[in-house]
Amino acid sequence: MKTLAELNEIREKTLSEISLRTNRNYTGREKHILVCGGTGCTSSHSKEIIANLEAGIKANGLDNVRVIRTGCFGLCARGPIVVVRPEDTFYAMVKPEDVDEIIEKHLKNGEIVERLLCKDVDGTLVKSLDELNFYKKQHRIVLKNCGLIDPENIDEYLAFDGYKALEKVLTSMSQDDVIKEISDSGLRGRGGAGFPTGRKWQFAKASENEQKYVACNADEGDPGAFMDRSVLEGDPHTIVEAMAIAAYAIGANKGYVYVRAEYPIAVQRLQKAIDQAKEYGLLGENIMGTDFKFDLEIRLGAGAFVCGEETALMESVEGRRGEPRPRPPFPAVKGLFGKPTLLNNVETYANITQIILNGAAWFSSIGTEKSKGTKVFALGGNINNVGLVEVPMGITLREIVFDIGGGVPNGKEFKAAQTGGPSGGCLPAEHLDTPIDYESLSAIGSMMGSGGLIVMDDSTCMVNLARFFLDFTVDESCGKCPPCRIGTKRMLEILERLVNGKGKEGDIEKLETLAMNIKRSSLCGLGQTAPNPVLSTIKYYRDEYEAHIKEKRCPAGECKAMTKVVIDKEKCKGCSACSRKCPVNAISGEIKQPFEIDQDKCIKCGVCIATCPFKAISRV
C-alpha cells in the first residue's frame, strides 16, 4: 500500500532512471536496449536475444547497459526489433546469434552495426526509428507506452504519469465530472460499432443497483487483428487504471477482463499488472486513501468469435455457452450476473487516462467532426509493412496503405483493403481517398470494426474471399437463431458452388436476398453483419461473380477449380514426359505430335507444368 506521496517518489526516481529513452538530448553514459517482447517477436526468438544480450553485458562488465523487454513497436514485419537508446538505433530482424556483434561493435565501441539496421521499403537504410516512413504519420495515444516501457514493471508505468489520471479522478472529480469529460471528448467505442463512450457510461451510472460491474472486452476474435493484444502486452496498467476510473464513474466495485486464452503473454502480463496494482493499493479497498474500492479479475475465453458480442461475452463470463441474449434488457440495466454492467473494449479503455489527464478539448481536437481521436489498425496481408499503426481519424486509406504501409509487395497492384474483419467489407482502389472514420466507412459498405486492415493484391479472387469470410462465420455462428445458423450456411453453399465452377444463374440474387434477411433478422451483431463481406464484394466486384457463373472463369486466377491446364501446341515437341508423370493419366498423344490434356480427368495438380522441358504447359 503506497501513499500518494510515495507514489510520487517512485515516479520521480524511476523517471530519472528511464528518461533517457525519450530524451534525445541525453548525454550520460547509460544505455537502454529495448527488445520487443510482443507475440510476433517472441515467436521469432526475442527471448533468446534478451538472454544473449544479458549474458554478454554481464560477461563484458557493461554496467551502463540495461536490457528491457518491451511491448510491441508496431513494425512486426521487421521483427524481432531491437532499439538502442538514447541514440535510437533501430535494428530489425535480429537473430540471437547477431547479439555478439551488437555487443562488440555497438555497445563496446559505439559503432552502429549497419547490416542489422532497418531498411525502409524503398531500400534506404534507417538509422533511427523516427526516420521510418512507417512512423511518420502515426499519432500514438493508445500505444504511447508500447515499445517504451517494461510492461511488467509498474514503476515504469508510474514514471510516465501512470495512475495520475486515477488520482485526479478520485481526488478532484465527481462521477458526473468524469462522465462529462469522456462525453465531451467525443470518444466512441473502438470495438466496432462506435457507440459514444460517455453515453454508455452515463447509462450504466443511471442504473440503480448496489452491485454493478465494469468489464473489458479483450476477446479479439477478428482474425488478423491484434491491437488489443498489443496493448495488453505492452501497457497493461493503462487498462487497469482506466477500468478503475470507469468503475468510479458508474459506481461499480468489481471488474472483469475477458481475454482470449490464445493470448498467453497478454494474460500473464495483465495478471502481473493486477497483482502489482493490488500490492501498491491501486486496487482493493480505500484506493489512494479514499473510500473507493475496486477489484479486477481475468476471465479467459476458450475460442469462440461470437464471445466478442457483448451479451455473448457475458454468458461466457458466467461460464456458459456464448450465446447472445436478446436486448433489451441492455447490459447497462441487466448485464453480468443480472447486474448493471459497463462493457468497453481494450482500445476504448486505453484512451481514458489520456483524456482525463489532457482534457476533452485536447482529445477532440484530433480526428474528424464525428470521429475523434485515433484508431489503431493491424495492417496485414499483401502489404510491405505488416504491423500495428495508430493514426488520427480522418486519415485516408491511401496514406495508411502506401505512406505508412509501404504499399503492395512483389510488384503487384493494390486490389482492395478489407476492414472490419468478418463483419466488414472490402474497399476497392476507387475508395482509397476516403477519410477513415465510422460514418464514411459504413457509407461505402464496410465498417471500422475493431481495426483489422487486410490488404489484397490483384491475385486475390473476391468471390473466394467472400467464401473465406462466410466459412469463418458459419464456423463461428453460435447457432442460436436460424437466420445466422442456417442462412449463412446456405450462403456459403452458394459461394462454394461459385468458386468450384458450379454457379447457377440467379445465385447472385439469391445471395442478396439471403444477405438482406440475415442482416435484418439475426439476433445479434454477428449475424447482422455476417453478410457484409458478400454484399460489399458483390457491390464492387459484381463482374467477378458474373464471370464465375456465366463464363466459369476466375478473373484473378485463384479459384483452382476454374483454371485449366493446357498444352501450347506450338511449343509442345511431343516428348511424352508430361504424360508419363501425370498421376491420373489425363495426358495423351503421339510421340513428336502435340499432346493434349483431357480436362475431365485433369486434377490441376501442375506436375506436368513442372515436368515440361519446353515450358509448353501452363494454367489459364
Place this chain on the structure above:
Amino acid sequence: MSNGCECGCGGKDEKLEKIREVIAKCNGDKSQLIHVLNEVQELYGYVPTYVQKVISDEMDIPMAEIYGVITFYSRFSLEAKGKYNISVCLGTACYVKGSQAVLDKVKEILGIDVGGVTADGKFSIEQTRCVGACGLAPVMTVNNDVYGNMDPSKVKDILAKYE
C-alpha cells in the same frame, strides 16, 4: 470408477487431484466452469469424460451442460491430440498470404485431415483463426514452436524435426 485413475499409471491420478484443487478454489462458483475446463484442457490435452463427471458432481452442473460448453468452444477437445499438434493459422492475414496451401501440404504429408491424429499418435492437425503473429504470416505452429513466413515447400523439413 470415476474417482480412480484411468490414465493407465496404476496409481493416484495426480492430474485429477490438481483439477479437484482447481475446482475447490472456485468455492462452488459455477461461473468458473470455463476456467476449470481450460485447466483440464491444458493439463490433459483434452477433456476426458471421467473428468467431466468429476466436474459435474463437484460443481453441481449437469453433464449435458458441461458437454454443451465443451463442444461450443473450439479450444476444448474431446479426444487427445497427437504428441505434436500442428496448427496452421487460417486467419485473414495468413489466408491471403497462402496459409491454405500450407495446411493442404501438412494434410498431404501426414495423410490426415484437420482434427485428425496420425495412427502412431505422433501428429495431429488443427486450423486456428489467428494466433496474433500476423507479422509472420503465414504462420504454422508445432506445439509451442512458431514457424513464420511459411510456404508449402518448408513443411516437410519442419515435420522431419519432430520425427
Place this chain on the structure above:
Amino acid sequence: MEKVNITIDGVKMEVPSTYTILDAAREAGIDIPTLCHLKEINEIGACRMCIVEVEGARGFATSCVMPVSEGMVVRTNTPAVRDARKVTLELLLSNHDRKCLTCTRSGNCELQALAEKLNITDIEFEGEMTDGELDELSPSIVRDPKKCILCKRCVAMCKKVQNVGAIDTINRGFKSKIGTACNKSLNDVPCSLCGQCITACPTGALREKDATKAVWRAIADPDTYVVVQTAPAVRAAIGEEFGMPIGTLCTGKMVAGLKKLGFDKVFDTNTGADLTIMEEGTELIHRIQNGGLLPMITSCSPGWVRFAENSYPELLGHLSTAKSPHQMFGAILKSYYAEKQGIDPKKMFVVSVMPCVAKKAESEREEMKVNGLRDVDAVLTTREAARMMKEAGINLAILEDEQFDDPMGEATGAAVIFGTTGGVMEAALRTVSEVLTGKELEKLEFEDVRGEVNGIKEATVKIGDLDVKVAIANGLASATAIMDMIEKGEAPYHFVEIMACPGGCVTGGGQPIHDAKTRATVDIHGLRKAALYEADKGLKRRKSHENPVIKQLYDEYLEQPGSHKSHELLHTTYHKREYFND
C-alpha cells in the same frame, strides 16, 4: 399497476408496463407468429419469427421479449416483416426433415401450422442438413434430431423447470443440436423420463416410444385376454384430442371408445389407486408408530422415482415401497382376478392408458414382475390411445357414455384426484385419518394440500392427537428442494407427495399437447384439475377404504394391507443408477 399507451397496427391500447409487445398484441387479438417462445419457461428470442417493426427503432424488435413502453408504435404486418419471417421459416424448413405425412405431430405441429399461415409454397434455399441420428433406445422417449428446429423449449423444460438437465444444446453453429452429454442415447443419461420435453416440443422431434402396434397385435390375437385400465388424469384430457374443450371430463366416452377398440375388459386404474392408498397409508402409519424413516415420500410418479434413483440414491429409503396404482392393479389382475375368472395369466395382456411416458419404462422394470410375468404389458399415453381410436374411425366426442366393467371398475373419489398435485396426499389423509382415529371425517376436502403448479405446499393436519406435517411438491425442481432439505436433515415432514410433472398427472408428459399460444393464454392445468375435483364430488364413495372392491380383495385374497401377500404383489424396491462409466 403502471400502464402505458401503445399503438399496434393502428390499434391504440393501454396495457400494463410489464407486458411484452407479444402480450399486448395477443390481448388486441393480433396474431404474431412464434416458435421458440414458451411463456415464463423459454423467453430467449431465438427463432426470429415474432419480429415486428417499432417506430424509431433500429432493426426489427423481438416482440416476445421486448417490453412495451409509453408511446410505442408497433407494426406487426409490413412487407419487410413478412419477407423476413418467410425467409427465416424457409431456412428452418430447409434444415427440417419434412416427412409431415408420417409424423405423429402432423396436424398438431407448430412448424407445419406456421408454414401454412405464412403461405410457404416453395423452399428456395435448399442445402445440406444438420446431422442427427434417431434415438429410440429409451423405453419412453424417442428423439428425432432431424425434426428439431432448435427452439430449445425442451431444454428449458428439462433444465429450468425440471432441474434435470439431461439434454442441452451441443456443438456450435450449423452443427448445433439438442443432445445429451457425450452424445449418448437418452437411455444412457440421467433423464427422468418425465416427458415434459415432448409436450414442450413444437414439432415431432420428441415423441413417446410407440406402443400402439403392440397393443393392436394383442387385441387382434384371439388367444390373448386384453385388459385395459385408465389413469385418472386421462379422462380429463382425452376429449381434447377430439376437439372437445380443455378440461372436459369424458370418463364415459373414454370407456366407450376403449370398448370399441376391442379390449376384453375396460377397468379403472382408480381401483388400483384406492389399493395404493391402503398400502401406502398403512406403511405411513407403521413408520410413524414404529419410528421408521421419515418423511415418507410417495412413489406413484415413475418420473419422480427415476429422478430419485438418478440423483438421490442415498435417500431412496424415504420412498414408499408401494408400487404405483397401475402396477398394483396389473399385479392384482394377473393374480386375484385371473384366478377368480379362471384365466391363464400368461395369456393375459394388461394395457395401461396413462398421462405419462415414464410409466412405459416403469412397466418394463424387473421389479414390476410377479412370477416372471409383467404386471403391465404395455403403456399407452393419452395421445396414443386417442390415435388408436382415430385409426379405428372412432370419434370419442360423439360416443354415448359407458361404464367401466365389473368387478374391478369400482373406484372412489379419493382415487380420481390422484391425477393432480395434492391428490394422493388428500386421498391418503382421508383414509389415514379415519383409520387412525376411528372417527368419520366431517369434511373430506383437505384444501390446504391442494398444490399449485411448480410449487411446494406445506400443511399440518391434525389427526387425533398427532400433528401430521405434510408437504406437496410437483415438478422436479420442487422435488430437488425437498430432497435437499431431507439431505440436510431439515425436512420436518411426516409425509411428502412428489409428482414429477409440474401440476401433477393432468399435465403429464403423455397428455394432449397444446401450442405455445394456448399454453400462454389458457390455464390448462386448472381446467383439467377442476374436472377431476368435479368427478370426486360426483362420486358416492370418496374414501379409498370404503371401496367395496378393495374390501373384498383384502377379505378374499390379501388379508390386510401390508401383509406378506401384499408385499409380494404390491410393493417394490429401488436402486441407484449410474451413468458415464464406460
